[in-house]
Structures are given as structure tokens and as C-alpha cells.
Amino acid sequence: QKEVEQDPGPLSVPEGAIVSLNCTYSNSAFQYFMWYRQYSRKGPELLMYTYSSGNKEDGRFTAQVDKSSKYISLFIRDSQPSDSATYLCAMSAASGYALNFGKGTSLLVTP
Amino acid sequence: EAGVTQFPSHSVIEKGQTVTLRCDPISGHDNLYWYRRVMGKEIKFLLHFVKESKQDESGMPNNRFLAERTGGTYSTLKVQPAELEDSGVYFCASSTVDSTDTQYFGPGTRLTVL
Numbered sequence: 731q732k733e734v735e736q737d738p739g740p741l742s743v744p745e746g747a748i749v750s751l752n753c754t755y756s757n758s759a760f761q762y763f764m765w766y767r768q769y770s771r772k773g774p775e776l777l778m779y780t781y782s783s784g785n786k787e788d789g790r791f792t793a794q795v796d797k798s799s800k801y802i803s804l805f806i807r808d809s810q811p812s813d814s815a816t817y818l819c820a821m822s823a824a825s826g827y828a829l830n831f832g833k834g835t836s837l838l839v840t841p
Numbered sequence: 842e843a844g845v846t847q848f849p850s851h852s853v854i855e856k857g858q859t860v861t862l863r864c865d866p867i868s869g870h871d872n873l874y875w876y877r878r879v880m881g882k883e884i885k886f887l888l889h890f891v892k893e894s895k896q897d898e899s900g901m902p903n904n905r906f907l908a909e910r911t912g913g914t915y916s917t918l919k920v921q922p923a924e925l926e927d928s929g930v931y932f933c934a935s936s937t938v939d940s941t942d943t944q945y946f947g948p949g950t951r952l953t954v955l
Contacts, residue, residue, distance in 0.1 A: 762942050773946035825942045828886035
């Protein structure tokens with residue numbers, strides 16, 4: 731069983747839709763949870779970071795962590811064509827440790 | 842402030858040859874990480890430097906891979922001899938000691954072994 735599972739998609743939504751991206755994980759030691767956004771031929775860019783369980787909101791983005799279910803989510807409100815990218819979840823057991831990534835979900839927001 | 846830079850952006854080599862990838866972290870970042878993404882797979886951790894010391898090299902696939910960070914600034918990752926399965930995108934990331942949970946990634950080096 732992979733430590734981090736993420737549906738690769740692709741996911742196609744119309745502009746303005748609410749997008750829900752998810753990851754599940756198996757390692758209960760994970761405490762730090764991140765979402766990265768990656769545009770084609772670029773490196774991953776940190777989007778959201780959450781420590782332990784709870785919600786975090788930043789503009790149109792909301793990250794949720796449910797450690798009891800080993801499930802994390804990223805919601806994008808009022809999606810824009812510029813949000814079209816691959817979204818990667820990543821997590822680690824301690825700050826500064828190696829990140830464990832999901833495969834990434836490819837998102838396309840159509841005008 | 843310049844971001845993490847990697848060189849070359851793309852390398853095509855024959856099986857059995859040697860390739861050296863370079864990463865320049867953000868200035869002042871003591872933590873430096875190497876990751877690799879093989880086609881169809883997730884990004885996987887290779888190793889972690891704190892300054893010039895190897896903190897964690899548990900992800901290095903075998904002894905054909907050698908990473909160095911002399912002087913605690915830039916890092917090199919040498920693959921010798923390269924095999925077909927080494928093809929992929931090699932990412933470098935860096936972070937500060939104070940904000941270790943924020944890793945900044947470079948654009949990656951796309952390695953193709955023929």
C-alpha cells in the first residue's frame with residue numbers, strides 16, 4: 731500500500747466551479763500537510779500548509795485535514811482558468827523531514 | 842530574491858555515461874533536498890543536506906548516485922554509470938532552519954537515459 735494516495739484525474743470543471751481535491755494516507759506519524767501546485771515544466775510551488783488536524787483558509791483556497799480518517803482536502807472556490815495545473819499533496823512526520831507526495835491531480839478549468 | 846536554480850534543465854545521455862546535476866539553493870537556506878519523479882510515479886525523496894552534512898540519504902536508490910554539497914552552498918548529484926531507469930525529473934528544494942516546513946522547489950532537471 732502506498733503511503734499517500736491521490737486520484738490523478740484529470741479533473742475538468744467550468745470556470746467558477748468549486749473544486750475538491752483529496753488525498754488519503756496510511757502513515758499515522760504524518761503531522762505536516764501541504765498542497766503544492768505545479769504548472770507544466772515548472773517546479774512545485776507551495777500553496778497551502780497545515781499542521782495536524784483542522785482547516786486553513788487563504789483567499790479562494792481552503793485546506794482541511796482529518797487525521798482520524800487520514801484524509802486531507804483542498805477546496806478551490808470560484809475556480810479560474812489560471813488554476814489549471816497539477817495539484818500535489820505532500821506530508822511529513824516532522825518539520826524539515828522528507829516530504830511524501832501523492833501522484834498529483836491534473837486540473838483543467840475551462841472558460 | 843532568486844529562487845532555487847537547477848542546471849541543466851534537460852540532459853540526454855547514453856546508458857553507461859555519467860551525468861552531473863547541479864542545484865543552487867536560495868541564498869541562506871541551510872537545508873537542501875533532492876527529489877526525483879519517474880514517469881507515472883509520484884515525486885520521491887532522495888536525500889537531505891543540512892549545510893554540507895548529509896542529514897538523511899535513505900531515499901538514494903543505489904551507489905551509482907553520489908550527492909555532494911561542499912561548502913554548504915550549491916549541491917551536485919552525480920549518476921555514474923547511468924541506467925535507463927534513472928530517467929525522470931530531478932528536483933531540488935531548499936528551506937531555512939527557522940522555517941523547515943516550507944520547502945521551495947527548483948524547476949527540475951529532466952534526465953533522459955537512452
